[in-house]
Amino acid sequence: MIVLHDWSALPDDLLDEISKRFTTMKDFVRFGAVCVSWRSTFILNRKRKFPRQLPVMMIPGTKRENSQRFCNLPSERGRRGGIYDFREPVPFKKFVKGSNHGWLVVAQEIGRDVSVQLLNPFLSENNKIELPVLSSLKIKASYDHRHSHHNLKKVVLSHNPSTTSNYAVMVIHGALEH
The missing domain is CATH 1.20.1280 (Monooxygenase)
Incomplete structure (x- = not known):
């Protein structure tokens, strides 16, 4: 039976x-x-924390594919990694400038300014956070704003925005000096 x-x-x-x-x-x-x-x-x-794991690599797709691929490496001997396709997580006119706590830092030139957002391609909702445009930051030195996204050197989050609304975004921004 x-x-x-x-x-x-x-x-x-x-x-x-x-x-x-x-x-x-x-x-x-x-x-x-x-x-x-x-x-x-x-x-x-879903907001619970997991032990730290190896980072996921982002592999850019082509315009024709209209997708990005993410590859994770095996974390243990004998386990396989995997490749995951995400449709349009990062539009092609944007630049991925780094990542922190699973969030991508994405910059886009808008005229003479640069908009910056945090994007988490692994969340289906609440996966975008708009940050202030770079021109709103108090920058001490003056410089040419053309290609200003190249001057976005590092973005670090104090905490994971997926688990708390109490976080800070720290930015290192500026032209390289010789």
């Missing part, structure tokens, strides 16, 4: 306990994709 179990009917407290056992975001996302009730547990717990 075969006994079938309805895995989608597991109690919420048990699903919550299971979700705490994952050590990688990849496995946690797969858990959330099983069924509607498991996805609900995933959504309630």
